[in-house]
Amino acid sequence: MTASLATSGFDWVCQLVRRESAIVLAPGKEYLVEARLMPLARQLGLSGVAELVERVRARPEPAITRGIVEALTTNETSWFRDGDPFTALTGTVVPALQAARRPGEPISIWSAACSSGQEAYTIAMLLADSLPSATTRVRITATDLSRAMVDRTRAGRFSQLEVNRGLPAPMLVRHFSRVGAEWEISPALRQMVTASELNLAGPLPRLGPFDVVYLRNVLIYFDPPTKREVLRKVRQVMRPDGWLFLGAAETTLGVDDSWERVPCGRGSAYRPMKGK
Numbered sequence: 076m077t078a079s080l081a082t083s084g085f086d087w088v089c090q091l092v093r094r095e096s097a098i099v100l101a102p103g104k105e106y107l108v109e110a111r112l113m114p115l116a117r118q119l120g121l122s123g124v125a126e127l128v129e130r131v132r133a134r135p136e137p138a139i140t141r142g143i144v145e146a147l148t149t150n151e152t153s154w155f156r157d158g159d160p161f162t163a164l165t166g167t168v169v170p171a172l173q174a175a176r177r178p179g180e181p182i183s184i185w186s187a188a189c190s191s192g193q194e195a196y197t198i199a200m201l202l203a204d205s206l207p208s209a210t211t212r213v214r215i216t217a218t219d220l221s222r223a224m225v226d227r228t229r230a231g232r233f234s235q236l237e238v239n240r241g242l243p244a245p246m247l248v249r250h251f252s253r254v255g256a257e258w259e260i261s262p263a264l265r266q267m268v269t270a271s272e273l274n275l276a277g278p279l280p281r282l283g284p285f286d287v288v289y290l291r292n293v294l295i296y297f298d299p300p301t302k303r304e305v306l307r308k309v310r311q312v313m314r315p316d317g318w319l320f321l322g323a324a325e326t327t328l329g330v331d332d333s334w335e336r337v338p339c340g341r342g343s344a345y346r347p348m349k350g351k
Contacts, residue, residue: 290319
């Protein structure tokens with residue numbers, strides 16, 4: 076890595092990413108910037124990341140700026156990631172919602188920061204297998220900052236390597252068909268999911284109200300004020316008796332006191348606190 080990138084160039088990238096996505100890149104992440112941006116630099120025929128940064132600083136180009144921000148967002152995902160938030164959905168949350176809702180009333184779920192769609196389609200498969208009317212009753216909104224990830228979610232196609240990461244074989248057989256070298260989710264499940272671009276750090280479009288929100292492994296990338304603001308906005312688009320699932324390393328405690336942490340299956344979830 077060149078000295079220029081390690082100093083002013085790295086600082087500029089950090090400021091850009093924070094301004095556009097609210098993601099905080101801590102000092103010492105120069106190696107991450109280099110690794111994530113090198114493919115973009117090569118694609119543009121540039122000698123390296125330092126030249127890429129110099130080019131965009133001198134002559135801002137929206138498409139390249141977007142490419143930089145998207146390259147530095149984390150799209151790590153897998154099927155049934157962490158397990159508990161999904162077993163809790165069918166074991167605790169859906170029965171509670173069915174008891175509280177009118178027969179046949181729609182159930183609305185938001186997969187925020189959906190990456191390439193594994194979380195949204197995990198939810199769709201689980202509910203299709205456990206709720207007879209799921210394909211017509213359940214609506215899943217999947218959003219992500221990255222246009223490329225949203226496109227992948229809409230396509231519902233996954234490589235063999237991707238389906239090997241946590242997808243049980245019976246579900247693969249039941250809900251996917253082989254298309255060339257990829258696996259494609261069934262049309263019925265794909266129709267349950269609506270995918271769109273959304274920046275959690277910006278104003279939210281008209282959304283919800285949601286019965287369940289999966290906001291997992293997102294808050295860890297934000298500073299405390301941004302975490303608080305994101306949680307506030309999420310609460311505004313949830314039903315009063317809704318359920319919020321965060322990542323294992325995330326919590327509302329000490330960030331936003333308008334949430335109540337409740338046991339849920341083998342783990343926990345968060346619910347809007349009454350009167351807040």
